[in-house]
Amino acid sequence: MSANPAVQTSRAPGAAFILKKALVSAFVALVLFSLMIGVRTEAGPQGQLVYWTRFGDLAAMVGAVFGGSIIIELLRQWWGPVDTVKVVPASVQRGLSLAGRLLPPVLLVFTFLVPVLFYNERYILDLAILVLTYVMLGWGLNVVVGLAGLLDLGYVAFYAVGAYSYALLATNFGLSFWICLPLAGILAAFWGVLLGFPVLRLRGDYLAIVTLAFGEIIRLVLINWQSLTGGPNGVTGIPRPTLFGIPLSPADDGLAALLGIEFSPTHRIVFLFYIILALALLTNWVTIRLRRLPIGRAWEALREDEVACRALGINTTTTKLTAFATGAMFGGFAGAFFATRQGFISPESFTFHESALVLAIVVLGGMGSQLGVALAALTMIGGFELFRGLDQYRMLVFGMAMVLLMIWRPRGLIGHRAPTVFLKHSQAISSDLVKEGHG
Known part of the structure; x- marks a missing residue:
């Protein structure tokens, strides 16, 4: 035979x-x-x-x-072959689903308890503040890249605008942190709209090049406009935030003296930790709420297909501008916090490397996934610290890790491209509704 x-x-x-x-x-x-x-x-x-x-x-x-x-x-x-469908046992599926539901609240509770568990570990507290700062930046950029599908390589520009807005307003006019914080977000959103207008007709690589140029323009302006920004010397003497007007200092009118406890420099670190945690949670809450509104669904439609989005009657101009403005506003908030935490800022803190790092966090975590961005920020920033003693090989190791992740998980750690609103059950449509003259 x-x-x-x-x-x-x-x-x-x-x-x-x-x-x-x-x-x-x-x-x-x-x-x-x-x-x-x-x-x-x-x-x-x-x-x-x-x-x-x-x-x-x-x-x-x-x-x-x-x-x-x-x-x-x-x-x-x-x-075996890649296209072979492997059946996952039902018990494993239930376990993974339960772990996915429990992981966010467990991480949130642990984050709240970090200052309590590591009160005497100044290094861990500083690292936690840095991680939360990048989590907030990642969630802000996720609005532009993950939800609206607009590749932005100049996100550090809004970060810089927020930082310098707070630093200049606080040092020149004596405004408090809580007044300058919304002003920094508004100014950053204004610059986001200014960036959005020239790129309304651009997509893909062209959009990335223009946003990259915008970030470099902002950095060069900060360096050369010495009369306003201080040039390469930056801005010093940036005031620290207060608790309803009560400074966290060893003075007689400080918080420790009013509470009758011994002053510790850790008090200010813990206070800064909870400030950035509150700002990050606010960013997450606003992003989740916006996704369920018509503007959020318009972002998702724009991400999937801009031509089809325009054919459906969605105003792509407004959709793009709101995405840039919203993401820039959160970047401005993070920049204002960065300025008050450091007490000193300079153009060297706002280079393209920062934009690339935040974009890598969004892509590796999964575009559109809030939990994935948080886990990627924790991995990237915490991982950099773990390899601090191996400066020669640190970037090589992370480059290899990113390549492997892009091979095995091309949509990130937790890829999420599902639309916010969809039909959970298929519905039959009568033939009378789809015949000629009726739809």
């Missing part, structure tokens, strides 16, 4: 194919890492170029790539 030629049997690649692919990967790693790891250069004491070789580290990295490529191919053979 002759075999049917239409039936083809798929065989797993042999050892020769796996070895060949591993050698190719190792060769690519050798070419890429030769100058990054194999040769180290620095400026000498007299300005000359000093270099030394690290061939041992280079060989270890190439060997790791070689072995990792073999392991990945073996795992692919063991896992």
